[in-house]
Amino acid sequence: EACARPVFDAARSGCGMEEPSSSGTAASPNDYHALQTAWINERHAPDLLPHQDDLLGRIKEAISKQEARIEELGDGEGIARSLYEMELERVNFQFRNYLRTRLEKISRMAIWASQQAEAEAAANPEAAPSLLSPAEANFLRKYLSLYQDHIDAEAWDKVAGGREELPSGIRQISAVPSLVIVPDMSSHVFCRALRSCEPFTLPNSTQVLKLSEGDIVLLPYQPVRHLLLNGSIQLT
Amino acid sequence: PVRARWRPAQSCCRAPMDKWTKEAVELLRDVEKAAWLPPAQPEKVLTVVSKIVDLYRRGDELQKADGFDGTLPSSVMGPRVYMLTLARLQRCLLAYLRCRMERIEALRWDVAGILPEENKAMLSENEIGYAERYNELLVEFQQAYDLELTRDYQPPEDLYVRVNVLQTIGQFIGPESGQALDLKRGDHTVLRRGDIEHLIRQGLIEHSR
Numbered sequence: 001e002a003c004a005r006p007v008f009d010a011a012r013s014g015c016g017m018e019e020p021s022s023s024g025t026a027a028s029p030n031d032y033h034a035l036q037t038a039w040i041n042e043r044h045a046p047d048l049l050p051h052q053d054d055l056l057g058r059i060k061e062a063i064s065k066q067e068a069r070i071e072e073l074g075d076g077e078g079i080a081r082s083l084y085e086m087e088l089e090r091v092n093f094q095f096r097n098y099l100r101t102r103l104e105k106i107s108r109m110a111i112w113a114s115q116q117a118e119a120e121a122a123a124n125p126e127a128a129p130s131l132l133s134p135a136e137a138n139f140l141r142k143y144l145s146l147y148q149d150h151i152d153a154e155a156w157d158k159v160a161g162g163r164e165e166l167p168s169g170i171r172q173i174s175a176v177p178s179l180v181i182v183p184d185m186s187s188h189v190f191c192r193a194l195r196s197c198e199p200f201t202l203p204n205s206t207q208v209l210k211l212s213e214g215d216i217v218l219l220p221y222q223p224v225r226h227l228l229l230n231g232s233i234q235l236t
Numbered sequence: 237p238v239r240a241r242w243r244p245a246q247s248c249c250r251a252p253m254d255k256w257t258k259e260a261v262e263l264l265r266d267v268e269k270a271a272w273l274p275p276a277q278p279e280k281v282l283t284v285v286s287k288i289v290d291l292y293r294r295g296d297e298l299q300k301a302d303g304f305d306g307t308l309p310s311s312v313m314g315p316r317v318y319m320l321t322l323a324r325l326q327r328c329l330l331a332y333l334r335c336r337m338e339r340i341e342a343l344r345w346d347v348a349g350i351l352p353e354e355n356k357a358m359l360s361e362n363e364i365g366y367a368e369r370y371n372e373l374l375v376e377f378q379q380a381y382d383l384e385l386t387r388d389y390q391p392p393e394d395l396y397v398r399v400n401v402l403q404t405i406g407q408f409i410g411p412e413s414g415q416a417l418d419l420k421r422g423d424h425t426v427l428r429r430g431d432i433e434h435l436i437r438q439g440l441i442e443h444s445r
Binding site for chain 2: 056060082085086089090092093095096097099100103107134135136138139142143146147150151153154155156158159162165166167170173176178179
């Protein structure tokens, strides 16, 4: 990983490769690292992080530009082609794994996720939703209704009049505590501080923690969540 | 003299509770032991749901009876026992149904396509409908990002892999390279990892050492 600089990087510094026209790509080397960071954070965080649809859009464009570049390469440039293709495979892997991780969290903790999204919408009705991307929100909405429909069809409708007789507190999946899976916010995560952070305290303790750049610590997730969201730390 | 016959551990002293929760517990045990899923048992599910309705009615009757005083513990105890048993049945039943749903979803991710017939035989009608609707949801989501999510389950190591083809697959277009490939049983070739990754998962191709 450390030895090969990403070709997005190399192309810009012009390490001797023929660069066809558009190198003013929307994505930059920062986006590549941003995707990697977002992916690793999402893997380690027990709850759902804000979506990164803008970043994903730019990455998607960069992927198609890279594919176009590969097409344009001649037969004699086998090594360049392999390098481009390997990098593309890595980016694709991170992209897919990131989306799959989010989708798995949304499916497993569907009821909790929809409660979070509703709370966010209630708190900031004007702002665009930051937790779920439009595609994910659409998926979640349909998934929950599919879930409820399935339980209704498979259980409550089996008995004649079951739906009318039993109160919604028994029939609704959102009302059943054992079905509402919530993330474990007290689980511990390894954090790496990217810059100096303002001091904060751990719950049930008067100890004040101040992280400076480069510190790597193992802490419960809940107290450091705000630092993760404002970019001061990265999970690792 | 008559020798005592061996009796299983579930002896008569547990009968009163079993009367309500027997089917629900059996369903959960079946699901725990199965490799993927046990066959659907709609009659047992029906029994559990009928018991839930029955318990609810009994609790309701007690509450509506003459002389019911909601503040007295002695009055409330009857309905409370019914509601607690009902809650337990509800938890068991919904856990059973949810476990089945989750395994169907996991299979869909694994197979990345149509469910095999032998798995479908284990599902009830509603569950087959569920599998189809879940499949549609996934397809819609993948189209929003224009990306197939059922690939790249492992981090990529090499561009190319040396493989043995275990079964004839015939012609297909490799998803990664876009090239037309034709694989017959017994082929030993070097192929793009992304092209045949799903075939390795299905066991039709293996890495050669």
